[in-house]
Amino acid sequence: DSGVTQTPKHLITATGQRVTLRCSPRSGDLSVYWYQQSLDQGLQFLIQYYNGEERAKGNILERFSAQQFPDLHSELNLSSLELGDSALYFCASSVEGGPSTDTQYFGPGTRLTVL
Amino acid sequence: AQKITQTQPGMFVQEKEAVTLDCTYDTSDQSYGLFWYKQPSSGEMIFLIYQGSYDEQNATEGRYSLNFQKARKSANLVISASQLGDSAMYFCAMREGNTGGFKTIFGAGTRLFVKA
Numbered sequence: 212d213s214g215v216t217q218t219p220k221h222l223i224t225a226t227g228q229r230v231t232l233r234c235s236p237r238s239g240d241l242s243v244y245w246y247q248q249s250l251d252q253g254l255q256f257l258i259q260y261y262n263g264e265e266r267a268k269g270n271i272l273e274r275f276s277a278q279q280f281p282d283l284h285s286e287l288n289l290s291s292l293e294l295g296d297s298a299l300y301f302c303a304s305s306v307e308g309g310p311s312t313d314t315q316y317f318g319p320g321t322r323l324t325v326l
Numbered sequence: 327a328q329k330i331t332q333t334q335p336g337m338f339v340q341e342k343e344a345v346t347l348d349c350t351y352d353t354s355d356q357s358y359g360l361f362w363y364k365q366p367s368s369g370e371m372i373f374l375i376y377q378g379s380y381d382e383q384n385a386t387e388g389r390y391s392l393n394f395q396k397a398r399k400s401a402n403l404v405i406s407a408s409q410l411g412d413s414a415m416y417f418c419a420m421r422e423g424n425t426g427g428f429k430t431i432f433g434a435g436t437r438l439f440v441k442a
Contacts, residue, residue, distance in 0.1 A: 213373070244430070254417065254432040267429055299369060312359055312378055313421065315430065317371035 214238065215318035217302050223324045229290040232321045236283055236304030242266065243285040244305070244315060245277055249298040260285055261307075289323070297325045329353065330420055330433035338439045339408045346393070347403040347436045349418030355379075358422040360401040362392065365415040365435070374416075377401060405438075413440045 214237035224230055236243050245257040247270075256269035260279035271277075274292075279285040289296060299322050303315040331350045339345035351360065362374040377385045377392045385392040393402040401420075405412055418433040 213370075253434050256430060256432075269429065301371060303371075312376070313428075314359075314361065314373055314376055316373055317363070319370045322369070 213316040213318065215302060215304050215316055217300075217318035217321050219321060220319065221322050221324075223326065224292060225326055226292055226294060228292050228325075229288065230292065230323065232287040232289070232300055232302075232323075234285045234287070234302030234304075234318055236285070236302075237316055240304035240306050240316075241283065242305045242307060242313070243279055243283070244303040245271075245285070245287050246301040246303065246317075247298045248301060248320075249295075252298075254301075257287070292325045294325050297323055299323075329431045330418055332416075332418055332433035332436050334436045335434075336437045336439065338441060339405075339412075340441050341410060342407055344404060344406045345408055345438065347405070347416050347418075347438065349401045349403065349433060351399050351401060351418075351420045353399075353420065353422045355422045358420055360392070360394070361419040361421070361430075362390070362401075362403045363417045363419065363432075364412075365417065366411075367414070371417070375403070408440045410440050410442060413438060 216235045242261045244259045248254045257271040259267040277287045299320045301320045302318045305313040305315045358379045360377045364372045375387045375390045377394045389406045391404045415435045417435045421430045
């Protein structure tokens with residue numbers, strides 16, 4: 212158990228809908244990362260927050276947004292869902308979110324299925 | 327250009343034998359970190375081992391060791407005394423950047439099958 216929690220574990224929804232994925236980082240970690248893992252794209256970095264502020268952005272679609280709250284939990288919002296958004300979404304956390312020494316610990320993931 | 331290359335899509339190893347999973351990387355940064363993660367069929371991503379670019383000694387964590395060859399830009403994972411529970415997908419990752427921004431890039435992974 213990495214100490215990172217994600218809810219829900221599974222989510223099934225229809226095209227065009229909007230969903231929210233939630234993540235709580237390990238105790239003491241200030242940085243949260245979101246990743247998307249699909250069969251054809253591998254593990255793709257979406258976005259990173261550090262202590263409530265956006266720190267880095269990766270291949271995140273405009274239909275997707277995220278935020279980190281004062282209690283450091285984070286939410287990833289996915290809207291106007293398409294079939295291709297079906298994937299495993301991971302949240303990871305780390306202490307500092309900066310240096311190359313900073314190890315990321317992953318949550319169990321949320322499996323999103325868009326029908 | 328590929329920043330992290332894992333050339334072995336799949337590997338087989340006999341139980342109790344050692345196996346090496348290859349990883350090469352590309353960066354112009356002097357300071358970077360290299361990581362290996364394990365993803366079993368249950369789906370979670372488990373951190374295994376870390377090597378810093380300035381570390382002179384190869385990292386070791388139990389049965390895992392990282393064979394770091396900086397000049398060749400390779401960071402191979404060695405698993406000694408393989409166990410059936412080692413069957414999983416293994417990802418190599420690199421974290422690079424500076425105060426202007428850091429990013430972590432993952433390779434495509436190697437699926438390891440441990441045979442009884």
